[in-house]
Amino acid sequence: MVESKPFGRTKNGEESTLFYLYNNQGHSVCITDFGARIVEINVLDSLGKIDNVVLAYDRLEAYENDPAYLGAIVGRYASRIHEGKFEMDGKTIQLSKNEKGNHLHGGANGFDKKVWKSKTESSKGFERLTLSYFSPDGEEGYPGNLEVSLIYTWNNESELRLDFSAKSDQKTIINLTSHSYFNLSGFAKEEILDHLLMINSKSFAPMKSELVPQGTLEEVSETPFDFSCFKAIGKDIADQDPQLKLAGGYDHSFFLQAGNSLIKAASLYEPKSKRLLEISTTEVAAHLYSGNYLPNVLGRNGMPIGPKKGVALEMQHFGDTPNQPAFPSTILEANTEFKSSTLYKFTTVESIVNQINSNL
Template identity: 45%
Template sequence: MKNSIFNSLLVAGIVAMTVGCSAPKSQEKEETTEEMAKATIASEPFGELPTGEKVTLFTMTNANGVEAKVMSYGGIITSFKTPDKNGNMDDIVLGYDNLQGYLETTPYFGAIIGRYGNRIAKGKFTIDGVEYDLAVNNIGNHLHGGLAGFDKVNWNVKEVPSEKGVALEFKRTSPDMEEGYPGNLDVTVVYTLGDDNTLEFDYTATTDKNTVVNLTQHSYFNLNGSKSDILDHEIMLNADQFIPVDETLIPTGELRPVAGTPFDFTQSKKIGVEISAENQQLAYGGGYDHCWVLNDDPKEMMLAATAYEPNSGRAMDVYTTEPGIQFYSGNFLDGTITGKNGVVYNHRYGFCLETQHFPDSPNQESFPTTNLAPGETYHTTTLMKFYIK
């Protein structure tokens, strides 16, 4: 069903519901039609890579009219539209209007991150006595899979059935030694847009050689539709500990209690309350760019974080099977990027909640392992639920 038809039916249903039981039969019929509206996926061309590969943009729409646009390149979520407390739809993720923006310098807007999300110290790790060298692309360290990570490849994409709503499956094989990582890694990531306004990311990977894997999703959110910075957003993180970092944002190895520090988000509070440049505990990275150690059993789906923006009334809950969550407050956005609809992304115009294993785990024996061996299956799931508060 085309979006224009879907939107017309949605409006008709809303009108019918507002007039109550006394609605004329014609309106009752429209309401019934709206209730029968189905979630859909549409696709269209979205440009061409320098290699000549064609990029496809998919539009996922659930039965409530919530819409996610996702492209084959990088598995990038280019747009995610949800209603505010007045029913107005806004795009609540940062990005670009066209493919070219994503091909130029971009801070991983909306992408699948791999093979290893976050940082690996000095771009080195050792498995079975063999040291592997990765690209050094961030303050002397390896970040987010390297120079051409999973965010910079064109994935094989197809629609797959889902009882929850609509779903897209992204698949690729990362060849042995791609970006320096050992093993042929078969990766499947399924995005599901549920009719309960959830966005689910399900990750699976297998390898033919001992390797390391840490996948995540890197959307930048602004629940106010990029009308202001994110400092008035209220965040809760279900974590009593966080991971301190050195001046190059590599973990020191310590798991430190959040109590009595600016990292205490055990109770919901505004991002901007303790984020001032004068706060020395946040000096490295210029704000929040740390991994929190989640409290509950990482083998079970657990509440990891909540976010709420009072002006719009939009809220989101993040659930995951991962042991950690990286909260990034958009510190490196500096007004040099012009995004969708000509919006300039100034300092802290978006935040990320990246569910993952801990940074630099291959070099930190006390951290949960990110090793994957032949015969094993890497599998994690993260779910984001959007609603009005």
Template identity: 40%
Template structure:
């Protein structure tokens, strides 16, 4: 009996030593038994090699991020049957992200969303930005944070794993004042929560509005449109826009309009309503004013997809969220697995301060001053019904 016990002990130790380490855990789709971080090459840019970092938890969820553009390239979550699928739109290789693309999964900055006419005034000086969206500046300009090369650091804690991306934006870059130092951290835990932490500091007053531009489809990326997804949005008002999608300055009640998602409503229920705001956006492409702004982290949205049973809950410290329904997707972007991303095949919930705030004195300020720390958080929590 003594020899049998010794033999079993040796076999157990041998099995443990054969287990893969974090660095060689597959970045594929199998369920992990613990929180791990894997990495693999993802091509290169002129600035250097691109690496994809994959965070995996013990519930079958995986999130992949690359150090070019801070882009979320994959996000695998289980459905009600336990089958995992990738629920974010994107590309299989770096090539897709180097060309023109609609910001799939990207880190957005220095200023997320639009600034009217590509200009704003601050401390008596007028700053001119690139106009890359009709007459307006969009998502940081011609080379926003979605086209930056970031320095990555793998993070491990007892109850979560993450990757932190750090970088800088020089004074005058894309027309913005101040040298801005930025850190964005992506955390995954065993509660199927993806936490995004944004932090920035500047040496000169400058507007800052950081967000993530992931396109979700809870049926699976490329599996049809998102019109059957059911949305609950904790916002009693939204910011109506002009024909170029710049806010008018009004905070308009959603009650009695196609913008009322204060009770669970299919995204497609009123998306083609005879409504001027719907016409301007080609559907939904609007900032919603979230309730209880200034009260810290709180739940602001829930999305439910009936066929898969998947749910997405959003928590944030931000005062607004841009709800966008992929109205400009037209099949020309060939995504993962050779799938064409067609009209309204993804939706975005971009937590943010309001568009054009530097030109809207009644909106919450986005100006960051020297000595201050820009700090916001957003959680995307996945589940099933």
């Protein structure tokens, strides 16, 4: 079953809607067409209590003024592009600058600030919401008219799948991701420092002073960035490692051996609720952001939001890739199709001891 409810009007007068997708377990997700944002993921804990496990706001106005991209689809380019410019076919492309002289998450008026067109579909075993957006040539400085589509599918196994597709009439760049912040304790009861995280990666991308990638990869072994086995996010977060001090915690991309098929990228476990989130993707990187600078505000239904209250696990390409030839390309040729998929699976398990070697 799919339900829709009004979510108010934007400051530009556009109507926005909330879409609720349910499964036969009584679990649900809520998505708004404003920024194609995930507003709620309501799943059981081990005692049978249903809670929302993503950070969110109550009001549309809060999303319009949101500095943290809560639940948003960010684009055309997720993460930072140094000085907002890059070279393509001998021409300098200058994008808008919206963060300390750099281009971040698609610019000041990126996909997270747009009302997407919507279509819903209900079928036996799943609920589906298709959102689409047309980005005109020159928007935020990007070349090409770009048509973007995102299909959200919620099934009876409490799996939320995101299938992206896009096509441009000119050569351009693209890097789309979902920027949800998870807190599996439910309703952000605890900070995420005790969440146990595992990332299927042997290397990460160190940052320069502006939190732009250096363009190299470093091994995670014997560093605070080693999440090859389940480890509490807070275990090494206060380490004096220069990269952690630079970002105020984790704000780094990890290299994945991804391709055309979904591979297991990361798992997140909260010991008290015993909720387990497993993420699979076709993307080449998992970006870990430990919510270092989340604003101290009250969110949806009085949910507390603040630093370390949520963790973002963004499946995407590396930041600044157009300026870093060693990274996998983010160029989208004219009239060719971009595709990317990510799957979030929610379950509860009594212990992750047996998961350490089997999940990833």
